[in-house]
Amino acid sequence: MLKAFTRRTSPRRLFSQQLTPTRPTPHTSSRSNSSSSSSSGAYNNTRTRPLPATTKAALFLPSTIAASLAVSAFALLDEDDEKENRFAISLPFRRGRHAPAAEHVAGQSREPDERGGSEAERAVDRHPRRLWRLLTRQHPLHHEHHHIAARNAGPPVVAESPEKKKKLGRFLSRRGKSEAANTTPPAATTEKIANDVAAAVDASDDKYGQTKEFKAALASQTPAELREAFWGMVKHDNPDGLLLRFLRARKWDVDKALVMMVATMNWRSKEMNVQEVISKGEEAYAASPDQGFIKQLRMGKSFLHGTDKEGRPICFVRVRLHKQADQSEEALEKYTVYIMETARLMLRDPVDTAAVVFDMSGFSMANMDYAPVKYLIKCFEAHYPESLGVCLVHKAPWIFQSIWSIIRGWLDPVVASKIHFTKSVEDMEAYIPRSNILKELGGDDDWSYSYVEPVPGENDAMVKGAEVREVLLRKREGQVREFEQLTKKWVExxxxxxxxxxxxxxxxxxxxxxxxxxxxxxxxxxxGVFGEGGRLEMYKYREAKGKEVAAERFDEID
Structure with a gap:
């Protein structure tokens, strides 16, 4: 009886039923377990252990209460699945991708700080809380003019935590370079903080040398600069969701996530200068002597259009149009960042990833260029974590097989698992509705890319709207300050x-x-894809075509 109850109410069994009801589950008899092992996998290989006293006591509870307790306790009993939990308010779950948090199992949707006091619910937010604690622990941060600047205000607020966490939390609490020298920690202290963090990160797991970038960021940038880079990176995202991207990418290791995030902020503000690429824009690149950037836009080497079955925006890449001599490496990197930043603006909650389709039709070795492939992989893995939902390589010729064997070796296993090869429109339909597949790929979407040149004066707001921008930046700074203060209280x-x-x-x-x-x-x-107030209309052209068809039919009737 006890064994049967254990199988029926095991957290893994109950959780699998919540997540995938149609999935085969273990039977109660050992004979059934052995016969169904091929279909159920690891779910049928669990062995019954002696029941602890707490489980025996649960036998006297009503079965519904016992099942509820088991599901809640799963987060604590099975860490491998629990550590994939996320905030309900920022990045909602999709079945089969992440283990849902306790409130999602119960069908609720509440802000993290209103979940209640159960151990399972507190376990859900422990990693983001720790990362926020490292970013906001010591001193409140304030604003100077329209820049997001940082300075100390009042005594430091230090929460109880291990000594290592205290050291990690100091780096965003240092004062700006413009303040008196006696208020800035000595270089030796900063170096020690960086070394403490670096010691917590396994060098063998640092594929892109981000620990070195992390140290460089602490040595060369003030907390004000790092803070400005962080909130510049947030844009329209939920701040919690942004942190969770880095946590998931580093398998919920807070130290590694911190290193990755600071290294990315340094890359965005110092190395790539992402804001300059965005603010310079197509109008400036069209007038630039270096035509490499705008040339790629005009030919439609890659473009953003439509959504897949999960609602993810799709980036189509026509590989046959790439020629290494057409643009410099710098122009290609800026173009890549431009596309990725634009795709980010197309994400709407609950969608938090994009789809990429590499159209390999007409591909030859003349189109092969390993440098941009490596750069794209680095962007997805190091600086835009958890941004790729699925990647389709469509109609790859046989000569690509040897190339793929090389590229696959550069990929993180998680990224590699998202890449699928398709040969026909039927294969693509597993990921994209046929109505959203372009006609040039065999689908029903009667749309083709055509570049519209910049319009004179379209960026006047950036030049003539300084006063309005100042007002809006001050307003945003107040919101940022309020969010930081609320976060400090929430962390505690x-x-x-x-x-x-x-x-x-x-x-x-x-x-x-x-x-x-x-x-x-x-x-x-x-x-018109981007509308007023960030409104997104991917298929606006279909309305116009629908009206044209209706008008033609009306004329025929007349």
């Missing part, structure tokens, strides 16, 4: 009645008010 366990979610939504809306003053207009603005 104080509930705020949904205030953080409210401010996060204000930040999202506020970004779109600022957008015309920070980002140069793109072909997607000129064609």
């Amino acid at each position: 366990g104080e509930l705020n009645g949904g205030a953080r979610a409210r401010v996060a939504e204000e930040l999202r809306r506020g970004y779109w008010e600022l957008d015309p003053y920070l980002r140069a207009r793109t072909v997607y603005d000129r064609t």
Whole structure:
């Protein structure tokens, strides 16, 4: 009886039923287990252990309560699945990808700080809370002019934590370079902090040398600069969701996530200067002596159009149009970042990843160029973590097989698992509705890419709107400050009645008010894909075509 109850109420069994009801589950008899092992896999290989006293006591509870306790306790009993949990408010789950948090199993959707006090619920947010603690622990951060600047205000607020966490939390609490020298920690202290973090990260797992970049960021940038880079990276995202990307990419290791995030902020602000690429825009690149960037846009080497079955925006890449001599490596890298940043703006909650389709039709060795492939892989793995949902390689010729064997060796196993090869439109239909597959690929979407040139004066807001931009930046700084203060209280366990979610939504809306003053207009603005207030209309052209067809039929009737 006890063994049968254990099987029926095991956390793994109950959780699998919640997540995938149709999946085969273990039978109660050992004979059934052995016969169904091929279909159920590891789910049928669990062996019954002696029941502890707590489980025996649960036998006297009603079965519904016992099952509920088992599901809640699963987060603590099975760490491998639990550590994939995320905030409900920021990045909702999709079945089969991540293990859902306790409130999702129960069908609820609440802000992290309102989940209640159970151990399972606290386990859900422990990693993001730790990472936020490292970023906001010591001192409040304030604003100077329209830049997001940082300075100490009042005594430091230090939460109880291991000594290592205290050291890690100091780096964003240092004062700016402009302040008196006696208030800035000595270089030796900064170096020690960086070394403490580096010691916590396994060098063998540092594929892109981000520990070195992390140290360089601490040595060369003030907390104000790092803070400005962070909030510049947030844009219209939920701040919690941004942190969770780095946590998931580093398998919930907070130290590694911290190193990765600071290295990315350093890359965005110093190495690549992402904001310059965005603010310079197509209009400036069209007038530039180096025509490599704009040439790629005009030919439609890659473009963003439509969505897949999961609602993810799709980036189509026509590999046959790439020639190494057509553009410099710098122009190609800027173009790659431009496409990725534009794709980010197309993400709408709950969708948090994009799809990529490499159209390999007409591919030859003249189109092969390993440098941009390596750069794209680095962007996805190091600087845009958890941004790729699926990648389709369509109609790859046989000569690509040897090339793929090389490229696969560069890929992280998680990224490699998202890449699928398709040969026909039927294969693509597993990922993209036929109505959304371009006609040139065999689908029904009667749309073709055509570049619309920049319009004179389309970026006047960036030049003539300085006063409005100043007002909006001050407003955003106030929202940022409020979110940081609420986060500090939330990290220490104080509930705020949904205030953080409210401010996060204000930040999202506020970004779109600022957008015309920070980002140069793109072909997607000129064609109506981006609408007012960040409204996204991927298939707006279908309405016009529908009206044309209706008008033609009406004329025929007349």
